[in-house]
Amino acid sequence: MNNEIRGAVPGGQGEVMAHAVDACVHCGFCLPACPTYALLGDEMDSPRGRIVLMKEVLEGALPLADASPHLDRCLGCQGCVTACPSGVPYGELITAFRGWSEPQRARSPLDRAKRSAILKILPAPKVFSVAARVGQYTKPLAPLLPAALRAPLDLLPETVPAMQPSPAVTPARGVQRGRVAFLVGCAQQALTPNFNAATLRVLARNGIEVVVPEGQGCCGAAALHTGARDEALTLVRRNLAAFHPGDYDAILSNAAGCGAGLKEYPMVLRGEHDEARARAFAAKVMDISEYLHRLLQAGELEPPLPASRPITVAYHDACHLAHAQGVRAAPRALLRFIPGVTVQEVPEGDLCCGSAGTYNLEQPELASQLGARKAKNILSTAPDLIASGNIGCHTQIQSHVRRAGSRAPVLHTVEVLDRAYRGEL
Amino acid sequence: MGSGKRQASGPTSHSPLVTDLLRRLAPHQVLTSLAERRNYRYDAIQFGETPLAVVLPETTADVVAAVQAARAAGVPVVGRGAASGLSGGAAPTAPGLVISFTRMTGLRIDPARREARAQAGVVTLAVSEAARPHGLIYPPDPASFRTSTIGGNLAENAGGPMCFKYGVTGDYVRALQVVDAAGEVHELTRDAYDLAGLFIGSEGTLGLMTEATLRLVPPPLVTRTLMAHFPEVGECAEAVSQAIAAGAVPSKLEFMDRACTNAVEDYLSLGLPRGAEAVLLVDTDGDDLPTVEEERALVEAACVAAGGTVRRAGTDAEAAALWQARRSVSPALGRIRPQRMNEDIAVPRSALPEVVREIRALGDASPFTVVQFGHIGDGNLHPNILFDPRHDDPHAVHDLAHRIALVALRHGGVLSGEHGIGTMKRDFMRDAVDPVTLGALWSVKRALDPAGLLNPGKVLPEEVKG
Numbered sequence: 001m002n003n004e005i006r007g008a009v010p011g012g013q014g015e016v017m018a019h020a021v022d023a024c025v026h027c028g029f030c031l032p033a034c035p036t037y038a039l040l041g042d043e044m045d046s047p048r049g050r051i052v053l054m055k056e057v058l059e060g061a062l063p064l065a066d067a068s069p070h071l072d073r074c075l076g077c078q079g080c081v082t083a084c085p086s087g088v089p090y091g092e093l094i095t096a097f098r099g100w101s102e103p104q105r106a107r108s109p110l111d112r113a114k115r116s117a118i119l120k121i122l123p124a125p126k127v128f129s130v131a132a133r134v135g136q137y138t139k140p141l142a143p144l145l146p147a148a149l150r151a152p153l154d155l156l157p158e159t160v161p162a163m164q165p166s167p168a169v170t171p172a173r174g175v176q177r178g179r180v181a182f183l184v185g186c187a188q189q190a191l192t193p194n195f196n197a198a199t200l201r202v203l204a205r206n207g208i209e210v211v212v213p214e215g216q217g218c219c220g221a222a223a224l225h226t227g228a229r230d231e232a233l234t235l236v237r238r239n240l241a242a243f244h245p246g247d248y249d250a251i252l253s254n255a256a257g258c259g260a261g262l263k264e265y266p267m268v269l270r271g272e273h274d275e276a277r278a279r280a281f282a283a284k285v286m287d288i289s290e291y292l293h294r295l296l297q298a299g300e301l302e303p304p305l306p307a308s309r310p311i312t313v314a315y316h317d318a319c320h321l322a323h324a325q326g327v328r329a330a331p332r333a334l335l336r337f338i339p340g341v342t343v344q345e346v347p348e349g350d351l352c353c354g355s356a357g358t359y360n361l362e363q364p365e366l367a368s369q370l371g372a373r374k375a376k377n378i379l380s381t382a383p384d385l386i387a388s389g390n391i392g393c394h395t396q397i398q399s400h401v402r403r404a405g406s407r408a409p410v411l412h413t414v415e416v417l418d419r420a421y422r423g424e425l
Numbered sequence: 426m427g428s429g430k431r432q433a434s435g436p437t438s439h440s441p442l443v444t445d446l447l448r449r450l451a452p453h454q455v456l457t458s459l460a461e462r463r464n465y466r467y468d469a470i471q472f473g474e475t476p477l478a479v480v481l482p483e484t485t486a487d488v489v490a491a492v493q494a495a496r497a498a499g500v501p502v503v504g505r506g507a508a509s510g511l512s513g514g515a516a517p518t519a520p521g522l523v524i525s526f527t528r529m530t531g532l533r534i535d536p537a538r539r540e541a542r543a544q545a546g547v548v549t550l551a552v553s554e555a556a557r558p559h560g561l562i563y564p565p566d567p568a569s570f571r572t573s574t575i576g577g578n579l580a581e582n583a584g585g586p587m588c589f590k591y592g593v594t595g596d597y598v599r600a601l602q603v604v605d606a607a608g609e610v611h612e613l614t615r616d617a618y619d620l621a622g623l624f625i626g627s628e629g630t631l632g633l634m635t636e637a638t639l640r641l642v643p644p645p646l647v648t649r650t651l652m653a654h655f656p657e658v659g660e661c662a663e664a665v666s667q668a669i670a671a672g673a674v675p676s677k678l679e680f681m682d683r684a685c686t687n688a689v690e691d692y693l694s695l696g697l698p699r700g701a702e703a704v705l706l707v708d709t710d711g712d713d714l715p716t717v718e719e720e721r722a723l724v725e726a727a728c729v730a731a732g733g734t735v736r737r738a739g740t741d742a743e744a745a746a747l748w749q750a751r752r753s754v755s756p757a758l759g760r761i762r763p764q765r766m767n768e769d770i771a772v773p774r775s776a777l778p779e780v781v782r783e784i785r786a787l788g789d790a791s792p793f794t795v796v797q798f799g800h801i802g803d804g805n806l807h808p809n810i811l812f813d814p815r816h817d818d819p820h821a822v823h824d825l826a827h828r829i830a831l832v833a834l835r836h837g838g839v840l841s842g843e844h845g846i847g848t849m850k851r852d853f854m855r856d857a858v859d860p861v862t863l864g865a866l867w868s869v870k871r872a873l874d875p876a877g878l879l880n881p882g883k884v885l886p887e888e889v890k891g
Binding site for chain 1: 508
């Protein structure tokens with residue numbers, strides 16, 4: 001698609017957006033991959049349509065306020081990126097566009113306060129933990145509250161466990177095979193502390209020393225994807241200072257959203273002085289499943305104990321793992337490595353569960369429709385347990401499968417592996 | 426293709442058309458804001474005029490209401506499915522009303538009658554998916570089958586790889602429901618005057634197809650796939666001619682030239698032979714394995730005799746990967762140049778080697794990248810001129826497209842195998858159709874659409890007076 005964006009937005013982010021728009025040939029192959037198009041059936045709520053809207057806003061042919069409702073409904077799931085044969089980097093486009101447009105948005109004071117609260121609470125695990133506990137007690141009042149406040153309460157698990165801080169260094173057990181740095185993540189420390197505990201146990205068991213670098217913080221993805229570019233840049237630079245890629249075999253994340261965020265650092269800093277540093281950093285970033293899969297392929301992954309009975313696992317592809325990072329085979333291979341486990345593919349597996357970062361807080365109605373659809377698809381495989389690799393999906397899926405009446409455990413892929421190692425599967 | 430910078434925002438909610446639409450239809454079915462309307466002016470090739478309003482009908486009655494409102498306001502009506510078309514058919518040429526069928530997705534399978542009743546907005550693939558549990562499929566399979574709608578397929582009489590053996594969309598239509606320019610609903614069958622046949626492939630210029638009764642068939646029990654590659658494009662065409670002359674009736678015979686293979690390889694990394702000048706993909710199918718294998722052997726022998734190297738797909742997964750390659754050609758070309766002029770010629774098979782070579786020579790002598798692919802089994806070729814509108818002269822592109830069209834006509838071919846004429850090949854109709862016949866086509870158009878409100882500017886070139 002021809003465009004004049006480079007003239008309208010000079011610099012690195014303008015180049016990112018112009019390049020993406022150039023690449024789109026409006027063929028429509030993205031339509032069936034888009035969750036909002038599936039729900040709404042209109043062009044403005046499809047990737048191809050949103051590209052046109054962004055292009056026209058950037059070129060000044062369309063007021064931002066007219067396009068915003070449709071752009072806000074985009075989950076950022078990047079299902080369209082997988083489907084696009086022309087290689088349009090849609091994820092980069094929408095992220096850069098949100099960063100460019102947010103300062104120009106007219107938002108109500110209430111809206112502003114809500115967004116600011118989300119972005120302050122989410123990256124601060126201790127505050128989040130307190131908020132989650134308060135939320136738990138407020139839960140019975142949920143039906144009385146307006147939708148915007150009800151959504152976060154609906155998603156809270158029944159119990160909020162105690163936080164388990166990760167040690168600065170977890171030594172390898174037995175012969176040391178590697179040394180990695182680990183990003184501990186934000187919300188999951190408060191909601192699902194066992195994700196990190198299981199990750200450290202599984203890595204240590206396989207001879208990997210795990211370092212949790214001091215000074216690290218939120219990956220910045222939530223801020224970046226909601227257009228809070230300045231906040232995101234601060235967080236990005238803080239992590240670039242905390243992690244020294246040369247010291248580790250890999251920089252690991254066990255949250256798909258965070259991992260994808262870390263891999264985006266070079267795009268965020270396109271054209272800035274620390275772009276090279278961001279490239280070196282991003283080159284070392286891996287999802288936990290990618291790293292363990294490499295060990296598996298090298299014949300270095302310790303075989304888990306067989307499951308106590310045949311177990312069917314429905315594996316859910318987190319969008320930020322499958323679409324944004326292209327990681328699909330590794331988690332499935334790890335699950336299949338456990339004797340007695342059968343992995344079931346979920347119908348409409350490429351369609352987002354509706355969690356999508358802060359989407360289920362900002363667009364609760366669409367998020368809920370997608371969550372219900374995902375739960376129905378997952379449960380159609382009659383799973384004994386459900387696995388995924390992202391805290392957001394975990395919360396959303398758990399909430400919706402419970403609502404659909406299922407008690408099947410919802411676990412992180414690495415938790416399934418950890419249980420198998422401990423003979424608890 | 427003008428993007429229409431800072432175009433006037435058009436009607437407000439006070440415009441008579443919008444007021445009338447809102448009286449006849451529910452608010453969520455009528456799109457009026459600029460952001461909404463700007464998104465209904467393109468197909469997969471062309472950008473057109475911003476419509477005055479867009480209607481998203483759910484029933485035939487909604488379509489009738491929309492057509493009546495447009496008629497009362499005297500504005501043109503353009504029907505639209507997923508807008509994955511390749512000839513500009515769904516891109517409005519004048520401000521008017523766009524009716525987008527994407528929410529008309531009702532689908533019913535009648536296994537006993539081996540029929541599907543589908544509303545216009547049903548995605549093509551969905552018909553086969555719904556039919557499969559009953560042991561049936563819907564064979565027409567345009568490359569866009571995951572995206573395109575039945576209504577769009579009917580409007581363009583879409584084909585696809587299967588059409589050599591199994592036929593095109595029109596061959597599977599038993600009955601059609603059509604809303605005409607006056608807003609009247611017609612139920613058309615193939616009996617007596619084949620009016621259904623007249624509407625199929627008419628690109629929305631004679632009426633709006635709202636529902637269709639489609640014929641379903643049992644899928645073949647076995648399929649065998651092979652890929653052959655050739656050091657020269659003409660050799661590939663020769664292999665096809667020889668294989669068919671030897672008695673093979675493959676279900677699919679698809680051709681991609683070197684530029685296509687490389688574009689797809691850049692996208693999917695399937696291990697296609699990047700160095701080959703032409704790649705041929707062939708399926709033979711049926712219910713009797715020895716016959717299917719025998720047919721594959723006939724094709725294989727013809728390929729080897731013409732100078733090709735043959736690779737058999739060993740597994741279903743390997744066959745599926747090869748077909749994914751072919752289906753991805755069209756959009757993957759966007760990686761080479763952002764825009765393309767997409768030809769859709771069909772020529773007699775005997776002329777194929779000569780036609781493919783002549784087009785190749787025209788491309789080589791031009792400053793443009795010309796790529797070729799297509800359903801070579803029935804002589805349907807898609808020569809594409811890739812260009813960058815920022816640097817290339819659109820007249821030179823059009824000129825080359827015209828010369829390519831003339832190659833097809835000179836060898837007894839036609840302008841469109843499956844994509845329709847739209848705006849892209851409208852000018853070439855004068856070369857393809859004699860003036861008397863063109864006059865007859867205009868008479869049909871005027872009889873069914875006296876005010877000229879249905880998809881104006883498409884298919885038929887303006888009449889030369891006097």
